[in-house]
Amino acid sequence: MTARTAAPAATTEFAAIEAALATLSARAPATLAPATLVAVGLADEYVAMPSPIGDVFVAWNGRGVSMVAGATEAAEFEARFRDDVGRPIRPAAEVAPRLRRALERRLAGDRRAALPLDLRHRTEFERAVWAKALEIPRGEVRPYGWIAAEIGRPKAVRAVGSALGHNPVPLVVPCHRVVRSDGMIGQYSLGGPENKRAILAAEGLDPDGLESLARAGVRFIGSDTTGIYCLPTCHNAKRITDRHRVPFRSAAQSVAAGYRACRECRPQSAAVA
């Protein structure tokens, strides 16, 4: 069976087979390299998706969603992405159905839809702020100071505002649910304050009502049946009937009145304002 016993005819024939095998190299499809770079997170793809404030561009790679921005011109978005992130980007040929469904749910404010985020090259502090913003339920808001206290940096209120302003994935990370410490709606990076009001309204909040409460100096709402005080948009506060609602101007005032803090919205974290 070895070449020696079969030589020389087999040698010729083996050589012919080997020559035939050598013609079997193939060229990789043109899609392989770009898809590979996206998969490892060295390039991104994007698509336009509907949101409560109209279409937005969403970019992602194999590590997670990397950017959400208002949909103006595709070329403008691409240029901004390259400037901010420094990676190549191209329109997605198609979006896998599972990713599309998860994106739709997240853009509509449903934070339960699992969606990995690619927040490389961002600071530890920024990531902590964004992770905390993700804990705010749909239809509720928290002041900047609340985030600062919750992440253990109670004095970093301005830095929290700045980190939220630099949120690369607005809507997906709901920075629109963080409002000024005086209760006013405040600024918004994705197209300005009007968009913030529109998104909050789409999530079932009444921005005007919130601001008139804030102007009246009301920061907390207590229930005289439970003896618990909450932030005004906490789902527990919304259940309090008018007859039992007790407005408070400060956490200290609530505590002095014998109320304890709600364990879900943790209003004491918004006490510094």
Added chain:
Amino acid sequence: MDLHATPPTSTSSDSALAAALAADLDTTFERLVVEQQDRLYTIALRMLGDARDAEEAAQDAFVRAYRALAGYGAERTRELRLRGWLTTILLNVCRNRVRRPGPALLAIDRRGPGDEPAASDHLASTDVGGSPHDAALRREAAVRWARLVTALPPLYRAAVVLRHVDGLSYAEMSVALGKPEGTLKAQVHRGIVMLRAAAEPFEDLDTPRAARTNVQEMTA
């Protein structure tokens, strides 16, 4: 016999690339993909026999390689013999490939159904001039050889593909497959013998009929 010898530069460019990867993985990785994609795709295509499976396997292998490199220190990356190392990863991917229940959430879907190219569409070396008829014949022969290779038992298929389709040296194969060169030489030889036997029914083998008959008698 060594018709598809490894180019002498491959080892030195391999170590230059390994050094570049060790210095900066993210800016060098694309070069690794561009330089190695045809090889990995070819091996996967010949191991799996399907263009779409091969593309997925090659991508999967690159992703695994990237993750591994991201965890290696510079020293370890510099020492890598990249061609053999990547081949090991790819063969593992091919071996472990089972029908998956569904793509991962962020899987990149490259093509829609129904527009998969035939395996022969990507053949790199069949278009070497001659009449259209010759080209068609060569393509036909290549498709047939590809089928025969894919029908080999995995052990011999890997050996034959790495040696004669990809052109790895026995030293590199020994790295890739973790077996002594002697064992691999025997496996390649056995694979070729099996291919010859399987090719028997075809009339237009590029080998004189008499020679083949002769060999059969001698090896019977």
